[in-house]
Amino acid sequence: MIAFIAVMVEIVRPLSAASCCGGGASASLVLPKFATFLFDTSIEHEKYNGYWNSKGEYKKDPPGSDLRQLRLSIGSAYRVHDNIQTFVSIPYVVNINQYTGLKSTTYGAGDITLGFNFELFNDIRCVYRILSLEDIWPATYLGVKAIVPTGISPYDNVPNSFDITGLGFYTFNFSLLLDKTIKSFNISLAGNYSISAQRPVNMEYGRYIEPYYIQPGGKLNLTASTGYTFSFDSMDSITGTLGYGYTKEYYLKINGIENQNSGFLKHNLLVGIAFATADQNNVIKFNNAFNLPFTGWGVNKPATIITTLEYSHVFR
Amino acid sequence: MYFVKKYFIYVSLVLFLINCSNPVPLSNLFPDATDRRYLNVTGLQPGDRVPDITFYNTDGTTDTLSNILTIKNGVVIYFTMWCIVCDVHMSYIRNTIKPMYPNVEFYLLDYVSGTIAQALANQTGSGYTDFKAALDKNFKLTDMFYGTMSTTIVIDKNSILRMNEDFKDGQRLSAVLSVLP
Numbered sequence: 286m287i288a289f290i291a292v293m294v295e296i297v298r299p300l301s302a303a304s305c306c307g308g309g310a311s312a313s314l315v316l317p318k319f320a321t322f323l324f325d326t327s328i329e330h331e332k333y334n335g336y337w338n339s340k341g342e343y344k345k346d347p348p349g350s351d352l353r354q355l356r357l358s359i360g361s362a363y364r365v366h367d368n369i370q371t372f373v374s375i376p377y378v379v380n381i382n383q384y385t386g387l388k389s390t391t392y393g394a395g396d397i398t399l400g401f402n403f404e405l406f407n408d409i410r411c412v413y414r415i416l417s418l419e420d421i422w423p424a425t426y427l428g429v430k431a432i433v434p435t436g437i438s439p440y441d442n443v444p445n446s447f448d449i450t451g452l453g454f455y456t457f458n459f460s461l462l463l464d465k466t467i468k469s470f471n472i473s474l475a476g477n478y479s480i481s482a483q484r485p486v487n488m489e490y491g492r493y494i495e496p497y498y499i500q501p502g503g504k505l506n507l508t509a510s511t512g513y514t515f516s517f518d519s520m521d522s523i524t525g526t527l528g529y530g531y532t533k534e535y536y537l538k539i540n541g542i543e544n545q546n547s548g549f550l551k552h553n554l555l556v557g558i559a560f561a562t563a564d565q566n567n568v569i570k571f572n573n574a575f576n577l578p579f580t581g582w583g584v585n586k587p588a589t590i591i592t593t594l595e596y597s598h599v600f601r
Numbered sequence: 602m603y604f605v606k607k608y609f610i611y612v613s614l615v616l617f618l619i620n621c622s623n624p625v626p627l628s629n630l631f632p633d634a635t636d637r638r639y640l641n642v643t644g645l646q647p648g649d650r651v652p653d654i655t656f657y658n659t660d661g662t663t664d665t666l667s668n669i670l671t672i673k674n675g676v677v678i679y680f681t682m683w684c685i686v687c688d689v690h691m692s693y694i695r696n697t698i699k700p701m702y703p704n705v706e707f708y709l710l711d712y713v714s715g716t717i718a719q720a721l722a723n724q725t726g727s728g729y730t731d732f733k734a735a736l737d738k739n740f741k742l743t744d745m746f747y748g749t750m751s752t753t754i755v756i757d758k759n760s761i762l763r764m765n766e767d768f769k770d771g772q773r774l775s776a777v778l779s780v781l782p
Contacts, residue, residue: 336685338728339692347683347714347723384682385714385723394625434629441626445750446686453629485634489767490749493641496634497769544770546693587685 314372315402315426315462316362317565318409320599323363325374327595329356334576334590337583339546347385352447355379356395368407373399378436378450389448393437396451400430400458411466423465428477432456442491454481454501471512471524479504483538502535502548510555520563528555530574549586551576570595644747644765651760654742656708656735659721664735670758674704675781678742678754679768681734682713683723690751690768691729698771702778712737712748757781 316323333352335345346352360374376395382388403426410424436451443449460477483500487493510528517523530553536543557572572595576588645651654666669676679694681687691709699707709732711720720736737743746754746765755764755777764777 336688338685338688342728344688344728345726347726348719384684385711385719387682387713435625436629437626438629440632441628445682446684451629453632484629484632487633487635487637488628490751492747492749492752492767493637493639494767495638496636498634539770539772542770542772546689546770585685585689 314360314362314374316364316370316372317599318404318406318424320601321364322600323361323372323597324600325358325360325362325595325597327356327358327593329358329591329593330354331356332590332592334588335578336587337551337580337585339585341550341581341584343578343580343582343588349383349385351381351383353381355381358395360398362402368404370402370404371400372402372430373397376436380448380450382447384447387445387447389444391437391443391448391450393450394435396436397433398430399433400428403427410464413468415467420467421465423463426460426462426464428458428460428462430458430460432458432479439490440486440488442488444491446490452481452501454484456481456501466514469514469516471514471526473508473510473512473528475506475508477506479506498538498540500538502537504532504534507531512557522561522563524559524561526555526557526559526572528557528574529553530555547585550584551586552582566599566601568597568599570597641747645745645762647762647765649762651756651762652745653760654745656733657717657738659711659717659724659734659736661717664733666756666760669706670756670760673706674702674758675763675778676706676708676754676756677774677778678708678710678746678756680712680737680743680746680748680750680752680754681709682750683711683727684750687751688727690753690771691727691732693771694774695729695731698775698778701775705778705781707732709734710737710742710748711735712740712743755781 314323314325331354335343337343356376356378358374358376360372362370362372364370375397378395379392381390405425412420415421434451434453434455437443437449438451438453439446439449440453456479458477458479462475464473480503481501483498485496486499487496508528508530510526512524512526514522514524532551534548536545537547553574553576555572555574557570559568559570561568572593574591576582578588656664658664681691694707709729711723711734714720714723714736717736724730724734742748746752751768753764753768753774757763
């Protein structure tokens with residue numbers, strides 16, 4: 286059950302995964318309670334599937350388009366205190382694009398993510414039955430992480446927004462995660478808010494421009510997921526998960542002035558399955574996060590299908 | 602195990618950063634505000650006279666810059682690849698800028714599609730049939746203006762280039778159009 290918490294946390298992660306006109310940043314890694322070290326590796330495949338314009342209307346990509354991003358990540362989490370853990374995730378990004386008359390394959394480092402998670406609980410919060418009020422209390426995590434712009438951004442020598450591997454900003458993210466497992470059922474609620482630092486820009490899409498300062502708007506991400514775990518006689522287990530995510534980015538600022546044509550909104554859905562060995566030290570996850578390609582499910586944002594295969598190993 | 606725990610992160614980070622075939626760009630880690638436009642290798646600059654341009658319209662017709670300027674006060678050319686970033690810009694032009702300047706011709710220049718038919722399909726699919734759109738045949742205008750995604754060009758009635766830069770938030774485009782002779 287200990288690893289189950291980690292499974293659920295990880296399962297909500299594609300809902301906030303990076304996307305087109307960005308990409309490359311990895312999400313948080315969470316170490317199970319009492320474990321000391323976690324190694325994680327994953328491969329994510331993101332397929333672009335049209336977009337929502339500024340009116341929220343869904344538009345298909347031009348005929349013959351095929352835009353994909355592959356993200357290979359390795360990461361680890363390490364316990365530095367009974368209730369504090371630190372993590373780092375390092376992605377490598379490959380873009381494979383066919384867009385009307387353009388065809389390109391680009392690759393490079395993504396944006397590194399590193400941070401801390403603080404556990405606001407001292408014992409395992411998974412219970413088999415509710416006997417007291419305390420049994421209802423969820424595992425609660427407060428998180429803070431930084432995204433370091435090690436990827437290739439629109440402000441580098443790239444011809445268009447499809448070839449980038451990172452966002453180009455130092456971003457700081459603050460999160461709250463509530464996770465509760467009762468017998469085989471689990472529910473997980475997460476919220477996080479990101480703030481990016483202002484930066485100067487003197488190049489866009491491979492062309493030097495008049496320098497200016499830009500700061501992305503704050504980004505709010507809310508997710509909810511629920512899962513059910515089936516245990517085999519061997520005590521190996523399989524967990525199925527359904528999730529929903531809501532992401533809203535507020536107006537960016539150019540030279541300190543809000544650009545009211547910016548920002549985006551997106552709704553996500555997720556299905557996932559995870560296999561854990563009996564000792565809970567090895568977990569394999571397969572997730573699919575996707576958007577419904579209909580008007581009203583997003584604004585100013587590409588629709589994507591993200592498929593993730595991930596392996597985690599926990600050292601006790 | 603001890604080695605893995607202690608050195609895994611450091612080794613990974615070092616390998617990641619040096620990454621010989623495609624090193625991590627430092628421009629994002631240490632961004633600076635130095636104006637380096639003088640390093641742009643080609644492209645007409647504001648103040649230059651623009652030679653007569655032929656527009657290969659998506660409706661199958663052609664226009665020339667000189668002909669357009671006999672009836673219009675200026676021409677705006679927006680380099681589009683019909684992506685979502687372009688859509689945000691084009692939507693802003695449609696809703697905010699274009700109605701204020703009825704005497705200016707606004708062109709969406711498709712510099713990625715190989716054929717007129719493909720450019721028309723992209724224009725129609727993106728919902729911009731109320732604009733004039735043209736295909737940049739043989740990348741002639743891309744080379745002339747050193748254009749790229751969201752490059753915005755303003756040419757005045759005397760064929761003088763008034764603006765050649767990225768769209769950003771549209772404020773510069775509005776400012777340039779407001780002082781056209």
